[in-house]
Amino acid sequence: MTVFIGATGNCWAQKAEGLASTPQMGWNSWNKFACDIDERLIRETADAMVRQGLKDVGFQYVNIDDCWQGQRDADGNIQPDPKRFPSGMKALADYVHGKGLKLGIYSDAGATTCGGRPGSRGHEYQDARTYARWGIDYVKYDWCDTPGLNAEAAYTTMRDAIAKAGRPMVFSICEWGMSKPWEWAGHVGHSWRTTPDIYNCFDCEYSPGFSTGLGVLRILDKQANLRKFAGPGHWNDMDMLEVGNGMSEDEDRAHLSIWAMMASPLILGNDLRSMTEATRRILTNPGVIAVSQDKLGVQALRILADGPLEIYAKPLEGDQWALMFLNRSNQAVDVRHDWKAHLLTDDLSKRSVDFKQTVYRWSDLWSKKTGDTSAKLEARLAPHSVLMLRLTSPAKP
Incomplete structure (x- = not known):
């Protein structure tokens, strides 16, 4: 844990330093699987990340998104869904770590998540301790069910909770850019979403009601004037990748290239177990990955x-x-x-x-x-x- 000593002698917990010195690289379950997840999928994805050569080019985080949660026990401790994750998260983390990879998890600043599962509001320190005990390496923190909450304060609370838990974890702020997190989140998280969710298209916008989905170009256009806020340890997050989920090969190559140029985290959103050879070649292009991971950390x-x-x-x-x-x-x-x-x-x-x-x-x-x-x-x-x-x-x- 890193602690900053203020001029008055007060101490404030800080986000874990030394993490995300280049944009995070990994995989997340949401784009392809939404709530249809279980421990077998996560284990098989970790296996595929190694087998398909993704680990070799730098992908390391296997991130479980929403709907892993069961209920809280009598003491308020969050439990994984016993049907989906019967072995428990500690055993799953041990398996992923055994592959030389890292495990990420999801929660929400509200009382419930976007999928209606228990969120972390009022349980931030308790949840962070639980994640540390399980061996979690990455926390994605969403923004559903948050009426009346101040985003900076809510995310700072979870940052402090993670710091006090004593295990370094990447903290990924998923607030959709609603309160201009680039202006305040540099000392709070390692990355922050700048837009609504991505939608699997190159140039479109999809608005089914509550949520909005933006295509690749629409997200790119919203990065104008944000580059000065990005750098080692603090990145503008353009959301997870849709490479391999149905766009053309040209569009997939462009999609990955844009994210690499813009120094956005590269978080895969496809099924790694069954991707085509063409998709595998795109995602393991060493030259494009090197641009993403350039240590200078300047956004294009x-x-x-x-x-x-x-x-x-x-x-x-x-x-x-x-x-x-x-x-x-x-x-x-x-x-x-x-x-x-x-x-x-x-x-x-x-x-x-x-x-x-x-x-x-x-x-x-x-x-x-x-x-x-x-x-x-x-x-x-x-x-x-x-x-x-x-x-x-x-x-x-």
């Missing part, structure tokens, strides 16, 4: 918008850059990019490149093609696809 900025074509740039360690050319439209577009016509500048990281003065080599992280910035870049982008490049200065290969 949009540097050019030309109709449906947008260009995003992300400064990387070692005077390197990642560039993403995004085709937002339903039609193919041609890329004709003259490097020397554009000065690449990022005021946030204080980095700039004049391609008239410096030639960078580039490698296409999806096609593996290579080239350099001495010649114009020409490519044809399919609908809803990306061209993602890593730029390396010749002086620093």
Whole structure:
């Protein structure tokens, strides 16, 4: 536990330091399975994360979302659903840890969760102690059933409870961006949701009533002006990934690329046990994962918008850059990019490149093609696809 000593001598508990120094990588049960979960699914998912090579590229958290809860016992201690999790959470955590992975769990700031199960309101310290005893490594904390609650205060209470429990746990704030958590959550959680839930489409919005679901591009557009709040240990969370859940391969590649460029946590939302080889290759692309996990921790900025074509740039360690050319439209577009016509500048990281003065080599992280910035870049982008490049200065290969 890390403790901060204030000027007056008072002590405040802090979130666990040293966690999420790069955006979290893992899996969550909600997008694919919602409430249809049990301990067998979690064990099999941990097995698949190892077998499919996901652990090897950095995915480590296996996160149980809503509906794992049973009732509280006579002393108020939360119990797992005995039918779904008969072996208990400690045994499940031990199994996941035995795979070299980590286990995450879900609760809610309200009295009940979004799925109608017991939430943590009034039981924050008790629940945090229980999670620590079970061996939990990650807590996603939702925002249903919270009328009249102040978000910052509610999340700070759970942060303090986790700190007092004595076990380092990633604290993922899932408040949907309603109270602008990027303005206050940097010292409270390791990441915070910036939007309503994701919906499994590339460019749409789904509003069935209480909830709203946003497609990939709608979520991307809501990140404007938020990049200054992100960095090592505190990330803008664009929600869980829908890769492998039914979009096209081009859309899946673009989806993962966007999340990597924007330094959002990469939390998978598909069925790892039965994914296609194409999906596995997308999710284990080492070049794209490396951009996500770059230690500089700078979120990308949009540097050019030309109709449906947008260009995003992300400064990387070692005077390197990642560039993403995004085709937002339903039609193919041609890329004709003259490097020397554009000065690449990022005021946030204080980095700039004049391609008239410096030639960078580039490698296409999806096609593996290579080239350099001495010649114009020409490519044809399919609908809803990306061209993602890593730029390396010749002086620093």
